[in-house]
Amino acid sequence: MxxxxxxxxxxxxxxxxxxxxxxxxxxxxxxxxxxxxxxxxxxxxxxxxxxxxxxxxxxxxxxxxxxxxxxxxxxxxxxxxxxxxxxxxxxxxxxxxxxxxxxxxxxxxxxxxxxxxxxxxxxxxxxxxxxxxxxxxxxxxxxxxxxxxxxxxxxxxxxxxxxxxxxxxxxxxxxxxxxxxxxxxxxxxxxxxxxxxxxxxxxxxxxxxxxxxxxxxxxxxxxxxxxxxxxxxxxxxxGRKVLLRVDKVPATPGKTVLEIKGLRVIDDKGVERVKGIDLTVRAGEILGIAGVAGNGQSELLEVLGGFAEGTGSIRVNCVALPLSGKGADGQARRHAGIAHVPEDRQREGLIMDYTAWENIVFGYHLDPEYQSGLLMDNTGIQTLAQEKMDRFDVRPPHPKLAAKNFSGGNQQKIVLAREIERNPDLLLVGQPTRGVDIGAIEFIHQQIVNLRDQGKAILLVSVELEEILSLADRVAVMFDGHIMGERAPDQTDETELGLLMAGITEMPDKPIIQAIDEQFDHQQKEREGEQNG
Missing domain, CATH: 3.40.50.300 (P-loop containing nucleotide triphosphate hydrolases)
Incomplete structure (x- = not known):
């Protein structure tokens, strides 16, 4: 044997x-x-x-x-x-x-x-x-x-x-x-x-x-x-039955909430990461951004969330937002009606050594509802945090527990509870279920859909194509800082989106993987030329 x-x-x-x-x-x-x-x-x-x-x-x-x-x-x-x-x-x-x-x-x-x-x-x-x-x-x-x-x-x-x-x-x-x-x-x-x-x-x-x-x-x-x-x-x-599909009704989009024109982002090394893109997101819809990591999606979220600077035009509810200098930070974005669930919850969404109740108000801690005279109303905040943790099924439901002591899925729920419960006009969500348990994925997806059904605009970035196709009402594909195209989820498939993710806009007359290799070889030569130049 x-x-x-x-x-x-x-x-x-x-x-x-x-x-x-x-x-x-x-x-x-x-x-x-x-x-x-x-x-x-x-x-x-x-x-x-x-x-x-x-x-x-x-x-x-x-x-x-x-x-x-x-x-x-x-x-x-x-x-x-x-x-x-x-x-x-x-x-x-x-x-x-x-x-x-x-x-x-x-x-x-x-x-x-x-x-x-x-x-x-x-x-x-x-x-x-x-x-x-x-x-x-x-x-x-x-x-x-x-x-x-x-x-x-x-x-x-x-x-x-x-x-x-x-x-x-x-x-x-x-x-x-x-x-x-x-x-x-x-x-x-x-x-x-x-x-x-x-x-x-x-x-x-x-x-x-x-x-x-x-x-x-x-x-x-x-x-x-x-x-x-x-x-x-x-x-x-x-240990229980799990709904593997996203349960949602068709979207009924309303007015344009987010309008992006000619957005460009250059990183701290001088490399252009976002190359003049145009996008719109309307109330009551989820726009999914698909693409392999490193093609400009992160930088797009950072500019919209006030973490980075750019050039071009961004309007939220017809109001132009600054893209650099004063008024282009996260606090100004929150005042403009934008909530942000960042891609890296531990580095950008939470302070790991602080408690859950402290993390649940970060970014909003100066709001009048959290004040008591000249000081913060810590007792009231802890009560509100407990209510949010209960509604978002955070386990264990202990507001005084440090964020680092929660699992990845429950850390994500803390961030979602903080941002979604602010009733934003626009929600930015980066990699919503990265490192999250399958049971928590089901819950997180439903919260995003519920917000859409309340008439909110949602911009979703995910490297999980299955997640994009399940959640999004429209899909835009990014490659090398460009928007390669937009598709309706029910009028496309993984093959077409995969080609767009590789920078190929038409079905090639050769094996697909060969076409992708040739496209990446061309991109590699361009990068080498930039380095040598």
Whole structure:
């Protein structure tokens, strides 16, 4: 009988009082794709970090191909044939592809022989697995999809038989994700074992052979993918039935609330991130901005929210807003009727060491309703905070608990409670469910729809195309600082939006992934020209 490629027995790991993994056992057969899903904080990444040698388990055993194995560090993991592609890539940005491939795997003190060998091996691997990439390109000039290819090539160059991928499609266009799955299929057919960590149930159903579900640090079930469903997996993840679709009626848009004309944004390095875009958002509608991260969406939100300066014209309710200098800050934006749920809740939405009740009034703390004479009405604020936490199902519902002690989903609910309950005319929402549990996603989506149904205008930015298509009444796609086009969700599909996300406005007369590669190669050359110029 074939031994499992990986077998973990009784793995436990605690960080202080937090039990990240509790007595976990899992068996992964060779030549299969094994999915691991679970809510944020369920312990998935901790378990894989133990397997890859980043953490040492408090107790338990690891078997690789039937042999009990000690993995004290990542070098030991690589030595037994384990490779890992992290959600946040481990690449040196000012090194070339080739230099990143051999980094840590050099042979001898002279680099020239290692580079020559790597170049030859890289050409073979790229051809065999459709991972075509310029070995001399600098990482900083590559798209995120191409950077992911480098990470996979790194693992294959080190002769990995077991490949762990952590949320691999979060930064890819649909066409790039499809190509990744074709690559994984080919790797599986050649006998390699793949562990896929993802929160996307559709991906689990499409690509895996077996799936394990984790909840609160424990393994709750392992099932054959062909014998389950997204609804059943969601219920295993959260312990209750979950509505996986957004329940909403068609929008009835009213007057124009937000009007943007010729908006340009240049970052602190002198790079133009937003390149003269025009947009409108009307009352009672959700405009979704789709695109791969890093194409100007963040800068758009920052200018609208008063975090950055720009040029052009922005009007809210027909009133022009300053784009620089006095009156262009967050406080002025709030007075103009704009509420903002930023993309990074921990850096821009909360002060992590402060309590929930303090965070719930930040930005609005000078409002008369929160004052008592010359001082803030702390008792009254805490009462209001308790009411908001109850309405938004923040758990635990303790206003005096520091923000850092809440899970990611509950931190997001605190920010949403603060911004939505201000009854804004325009709500800016960046990555509303990033790192959020599937149960909280259902709640957050409904709150956004409820605000739309109250006649408010909403600008939604998300890298999750499925989220955009579910929530938005109109979809605008950004690529390289430009608006590539607008579509109605019921008159488009992921293929068309994916092409727009890659800067391609018409269906190409060649394979889609080839067209995307050529587009990114053209963009890379333009960037190199700007750097050399």
């Amino acid at each position: 074939t031994a499992p490629a990986i077998e973990l027995k009784g793995i436990s790991k605690a960080f202080g009082p937090v039990q990240a993994n509790k007595d976990i056992s899992i068996s992964v057969m060779p030549g299969t794709i094994h999915g691991i899903i679970g809510e944020n904080g369920a312990g998935k990444s901790t378990l894989m970090s133990i397997l890859y040698g980043f953490y040492k388990a408090d107790k338990g055993e690891i078997f690789i191909k039937g042999t009990k194995t000690q993995i004290p560090d990542s070098q030991a993991a690589i030595a037994v044939g384990i490779g890992m592609v992290f959600q946040h890539f481990k690449l040196v940005e000012n090194f070339s592809v080739l230099e990143n491939i051999i980094l840590g795997a050099e042979e001898g003190v002279l680099l020239r022989p290692s580079l020559a060998k790597a170049r030859k091996e890289l050409a073979h691997l790229a051809k065999e697995y459709e991972l075509n990439i310029d070995p001399d390109a600098l990482i900083e000039n590559l798209s995120v999809g191409h950077q992911q290819r480098v990470e996979i090539l790194k693992a294959l160059y080190r002769r990995a038989d077991i490949l762990i991928l952590d949320e691999p499609t979060g930064v890819l266009t649909p066409a790039e994700a499809d190509q990744l799955f074709r690559i994984l299929d080919r790797l599986r057919d050649e006998g390699k074992t793949i562990i896929l960590i993802t929160h996307k149930l559709r991906e689990i159903m499409d690509i895996t052979d077996t799936v394990s579900v984790m909840r609160r640090g424990e393994m709750t079930a392992t099932v054959k993918t062909s014998e389950t469903s997204p609804e059943a997996l969601a219920e295993l993840m959260v």
